[in-house]
Amino acid sequence: MTNSVREIRDADCIFITGSNTAEAHPVISYEVVRAVKKGAHLIIIDPRRIPLVDHATLFLQPHPGTDIYVFLAMMHVIIREGWMDETFIAERTEDYDAFAAILEGYTPERAALASGVPEEKIIQAARWYALGERSHDESIYGEARGHSTILYAMGITQRSNGTDNVITLANLSMLCGQIGKPSTGVNPLRGQANVQGACDVGGLVNVLPGYQQVTDDKLRGETAKTWEVEQLPCDVGLTIVESTHAALAGEIHAIYVMGENPMMSDPNSNHVEEAFRKLDLLIVQDIFPSETAYLAHVLLPAASSLEKDGTFTNTERRVQRIRKVIPPPGEALADWSIIAGIAARVSQKLDRKPGPEAWKYDSASSIFDELTLVTPIYSGMSYDRLEPSGLQWPCPSETHPGTPILHVGTFARGQGKFHAVEARDPAELTDDEYPLTLTTGRVLYHYHSGTMTRRSAPLHWREPRGYAEINPQDAEALGLKDGFAVIIHSRRGTVRTKTKISDGVPPGTVFLAFHWREAPANRLTQDHTLDPIAKIPEYKISAIRLENPRAR
Amino acid sequence: MITLSIDTKTIQVAPDTNVLKAALDNGIHIPHLCYHPDLSISGGCRLCLVEVEGQDQPVLSCGLTAAEGMVIQTQSEQLTELRRGVLDLFISDHPLDCVVCDKAGSCTLQEYAYEYGLKETSYEPTVSSALFQDDNPFFLRDHQYCILCGRCVRVCDEIVGVHAIDFANRGFETNIATPYDGPMIDSTCVFCGNCVQVCPTAALMPVSRLQRGREWDLDRTLSVCGYCGVGCQIEYATKDNAIIYAQAPEHGAANGTFLCTKGRYGWDFATSPERLKQPMLRRDVAHKLGLTEEPWELPETSPLDIRNPNVEQYFVPVDWDTALEFVSSRLSEITESHGPDSIMGLASARCTNEDNYLFQKFMRAVIGTNNIDHCARL
Numbered sequence: 064m065t066n067s068v069r070e071i072r073d074a075d076c077i078f079i080t081g082s083n084t085a086e087a088h089p090v091i092s093y094e095v096v097r098a099v100k101k102g103a104h105l106i107i108i109d110p111r112r113i114p115l116v117d118h119a120t121l122f123l124q125p126h127p128g129t130d131i132y133v134f135l136a137m138m139h140v141i142i143r144e145g146w147m148d149e150t151f152i153a154e155r156t157e158d159y160d161a162f163a164a165i166l167e168g169y170t171p172e173r174a175a176l177a178s179g180v181p182e183e184k185i186i187q188a189a190r191w192y193a194l195g196e197r198s199h200d201e202s203i204y205g206e207a208r209g210h211s212t213i214l215y216a217m218g219i220t221q222r223s224n225g226t227d228n229v230i231t232l233a234n235l236s237m238l239c240g241q242i243g244k245p246s247t248g249v250n251p252l253r254g255q256a257n258v259q260g261a262c263d264v265g266g267l268v269n270v271l272p273g274y275q276q277v278t279d280d281k282l283r284g285e286t287a288k289t290w291e292v293e294q295l296p297c298d299v300g301l302t303i304v305e306s307t308h309a310a311l312a313g314e315i316h317a318i319y320v321m322g323e324n325p326m327m328s329d330p331n332s333n334h335v336e337e338a339f340r341k342l343d344l345l346i347v348q349d350i351f352p353s354e355t356a357y358l359a360h361v362l363l364p365a366a367s368s369l370e371k372d373g374t375f376t377n378t379e380r381r382v383q384r385i386r387k388v389i390p391p392p393g394e395a396l397a398d399w400s401i402i403a404g405i406a407a408r409v410s411q412k413l414d415r416k417p418g419p420e421a422w423k424y425d426s427a428s429s430i431f432d433e434l435t436l437v438t439p440i441y442s443g444m445s446y447d448r449l450e451p452s453g454l455q456w457p458c459p460s461e462t463h464p465g466t467p468i469l470h471v472g473t474f475a476r477g478q479g480k481f482h483a484v485e486a487r488d489p490a491e492l493t494d495d496e497y498p499l500t501l502t503t504g505r506v507l508y509h510y511h512s513g514t515m516t517r518r519s520a521p522l523h524w525r526e527p528r529g530y531a532e533i534n535p536q537d538a539e540a541l542g543l544k545d546g547f548a549v550i551i552h553s554r555r556g557t558v559r560t561k562t563k564i565s566d567g568v569p570p571g572t573v574f575l576a577f578h579w580r581e582a583p584a585n586r587l588t589q590d591h592t593l594d595p596i597a598k599i600p601e602y603k604i605s606a607i608r609l610e611n612p613r614a615r
Numbered sequence: 616m617i618t619l620s621i622d623t624k625t626i627q628v629a630p631d632t633n634v635l636k637a638a639l640d641n642g643i644h645i646p647h648l649c650y651h652p653d654l655s656i657s658g659g660c661r662l663c664l665v666e667v668e669g670q671d672q673p674v675l676s677c678g679l680t681a682a683e684g685m686v687i688q689t690q691s692e693q694l695t696e697l698r699r700g701v702l703d704l705f706i707s708d709h710p711l712d713c714v715v716c717d718k719a720g721s722c723t724l725q726e727y728a729y730e731y732g733l734k735e736t737s738y739e740p741t742v743s744s745a746l747f748q749d750d751n752p753f754f755l756r757d758h759q760y761c762i763l764c765g766r767c768v769r770v771c772d773e774i775v776g777v778h779a780i781d782f783a784n785r786g787f788e789t790n791i792a793t794p795y796d797g798p799m800i801d802s803t804c805v806f807c808g809n810c811v812q813v814c815p816t817a818a819l820m821p822v823s824r825l826q827r828g829r830e831w832d833l834d835r836t837l838s839v840c841g842y843c844g845v846g847c848q849i850e851y852a853t854k855d856n857a858i859i860y861a862q863a864p865e866h867g868a869a870n871g872t873f874l875c876t877k878g879r880y881g882w883d884f885a886t887s888p889e890r891l892k893q894p895m896l897r898r899d900v901a902h903k904l905g906l907t908e909e910p911w912e913l914p915e916t917s918p919l920d921i922r923n924p925n926v927e928q929y930f931v932p933v934d935w936d937t938a939l940e941f942v943s944s945r946l947s948e949i950t951e952s953h954g955p956d957s958i959m960g961l962a963s964a965r966c967t968n969e970d971n972y973l974f975q976k977f978m979r980a981v982i983g984t985n986n987i988d989h990c991a992r993l
Contacts, residue, residue, distance in 0.1 A: 068845065068869045085776070089807060089875030090845045096776035118776055221992070253844030255964035257971070258991050264972040265979075266962040266989040272972060277985050292980045296955065300985030303992065306959040315959050315986070317949045321974055322963030326918055328993045336917055344945045351889055352926040357918035360900050361942055362930060364891035368841035369851070369858070369882060373967030375839045377846020377869055385967065388836045388851040389858060389885060393892025394935065398963075398970035404935075406977040408943035413950060415981050430969040438972075451837075452868035453846075507805060510842045510877060511990075518884040521752040521822075522877065525806060583919050599992040 065248035075209030081218020102200030125178035136174035148240030162481035260376030327512035490592035497606035529579025718817035720830030767810035894938030955983035
């Protein structure tokens with residue numbers, strides 16, 4: 064997030080897209096509810112009628128994959144009506160003209176035709192967002208232009224044009240000067256406890272800790288020096304989905320999986336399974352024998368986050384302490400301790416410098432102290448300084464208070480750059496054989512591949528098994544009633560589950576969460592066309608067909 | 616800023632601040648049961664009465680906006696008598712069975728009864744006839760302990776936004792109920808338990824803590840939730856190395872005093888009997904290493920189709936040394952025979968910064984590849 068969670072309650076206008084906030088990030092939805100009760104406008108753009116729509120003052124429901132037309136048309140209207148922030152554009156940004164030129168063709172008429180969203184709703188959303196208008200009561204900011212904030216999540220990113228979607232929202236915020244101030248900004252709601260931190264400390268193919276490019280000789284050299292190694296690899300590595308393809312092609316021979324369950328969470332599960340069966344070595348380090356574990360050669364028992372010390376970095380870039388609450392079961396160990404054990408042995412066997420002694424860490428805090436040396440955005444942090452509320456990066460020095468709001472006064476790169484983006488269609492469109500669109504996501508009571516929540520007694524009681532949400536119109540066409548068995552077919556595979564007939568999805572769209580091992584949604588999703596830059600799979604759009612097994 | 620005086624202390628507060636908040640924020644204690652800093656003002660409990668210079672009658676401090684030059688007294692004989700009278704009414708229909716109550720030690724009504732020296736009511740004690748409701752595994756509703764402060768109703772509507780409960784019936788029969796008093800699961804309730812957290816008495820209690828120990832028996836550890844990325848701080852109450860219940864701390868950085876259902880109730884996975892407790896080698900691997908006698912082959916059934924997975928059918932337990940030696944030998948052999956880029960590491964958004972940092976350092980500095988990714992995109 065460019066801004067902080069607790070600023071949301073003071074926003075004048077909140078624009079949410081691609082985030083089912085009340086189910087996937089409930090505590091952030093509380094902030095949204097508070098803002099709306101105080102008079103903020105709430106605009107939701109989503110193909111599903113998500114629970115938070117009950118509080119929205121404006122709901123736009125585009126057909127899946129067409130939201131980009133709505134975003135572009137909003138900006139078209141903002142420029143046409145002169146609602147943009149000309150001072151901000153002139154002083155803080157660059158490449159505005161080329162960007163604005165592209166928008167000329169993206170009229171609300173065209174967006175309405177593509178997305179099914181009425182023109183007047185697009186115009187209304189454009190005005191409220193651009194000017195930060197409220198439904199009632201006064202802004203705490205007392206400025207001519209109210210403060211508008213954008214919240215988004217995987218609904219716009221797990222798409223073959225996910226990067227374009229994010230750039231478009233960034234363009235929108237700069238166009239209206241809705242960034243670099245409290246209660247504004249472009250705010251991705253991140254879905255996993257430490258997904259932000261795993262990225263920050265270099266768990267990515269192209270960057271070392273602190274987002275330092277692996278291709279940059281100078282930065283790579285500095286990290287190598289701190290680590291006392293002669294050299295570090297300089298080629299960008301393979302992402303998750305690419306590595307599955309490479310395993311099938313015989314290029315990847317071993318995969319070491321820590322705390323992940325690709326058999327449930329990666330697209331095209333049948334393909335993943337085929338790849339994993341080909342491996343010479345699959346190491347699974349986890350807290351449970353996950354679906355992936357049943358293909359592994361070796362299982363390493365890990366402590367859960369309730370059973371160890373360390374830090375997590377949340378969606379607002381806040382690094383916070385986690386503490387050992389209970390002891391780990393049996394012989395399970397903290398992940399860092401297992402990795403250090405393996406690393407020491409492998410460095411010995413491969414005769415790597417600086418040798419096994421370099422892998423002797425006595426505590427999580429000693430590892431944190433080392434990581435601050437090579438992670439510039441964390442360099443002013445220490446366990447002591449993280450008391451009691453953590454610190455938000457960047458925190459470059461020991462006296463720096465952390466950064467609740469990014470891009471104040473100037474952007475990280477200097478001037479904010481407008482990127483001209485064109486609308487693109489999803490990779491897999493519906494056709495006669497697969498006439499419906501499947502979209503995947505989460506339900507309130509479960510988390511990711513269900514490894515933890517499905518083993519929690521109260522959560523299991525409330526939501527014991529999987530179901531596909533189907534619009535009454537589509538259900539009726541197949542003679543399906545609520546709670547009936549249904550078979551879902553895609554070009555990749557087949558899943559059998561129960562129906563939940565619901566207006567929450569529009570006609571033509573089916574929703575299936577990816578928590579259910581008995582109905583694994585990712586047997587249906589595609590892995591052939593990823594976003595070209597982020598390499599993210601298009602989980603949100605797959606062409607499918609429904610079958611009523613009783614009609615056989 | 617507004618300047619006022621409370622108990623002779625000069626205090627500065629922002630405009631539109633109520634006197635109760637002004638006092639509490641400045642370390643001046645005024646008893647209150649229905650007021651909560653994150654919720655709208657109810658004024659129903661009548662406990663937070665104060666004296667305002669120039670006014671004949673005591674005033675509710677929660678509903679009184681601080682004004683320039685205001686002079687407030689929070690303690691006096693008159694106020695003590697009034698508060699005792701209010702508390703006397705509260706305990707007239709509240710069971711005084713603190714000796715067996717799980718909330719003892721953290722019950723606000725008990726705290727005030729102690730503070731004002733009330734050990735029994737001067738009225739004829741009458742306990743609410745509304746039923747005890749245990750219709751879900753998240754929390755219990757025991758209406759005889761309810762003092763109708765309405766905090767639960769307000770948090771459900773004003774913060775969570777689902778308005779699953781409200782006041783039902785009238786007069787002495789008033790109770791907090793779902794529509795038509797149906798089971799919780801049939802209401803709009805999302806089982807977040809924020810009502811339980813703001814409840815000042817034992818009317819709403821987490822199921823997990825019943826008969827599991829009293830406040831003074833419990834240890835508390837502040838940590839961060841392991842589910843989504845909001846990063847809610849959670850205070851876990853434990854006894855003998857077991858979690859008894861979880862709640863939000865008083866000032867969570869991102870979450871304030873609130874949590875969702877997964878954070879508050881979804882921690883019991885940790886003690887599931889299915890947890891991996893020791894390193895294990897697959898049966899074919901173990902056989903090849905001479906650790907088992909039976910030859911074995913990986914079945915063709917997809918892991919997604921195994922009906923009742925049993926890890927011991929596929930794996931045999933080994934000690935850490937055997938497991939680490941196997942892993943490190945195989946990784947070294949494959950690195951040497953096929954090159955570092957034939958190895959892929961998948962780190963985790965569920966592991967700590969320290970875990971992930973070491974993982975990527977291992978892949979880059981020891982194996983020698985940038986094939987290191989995690990579930991950020993999934």
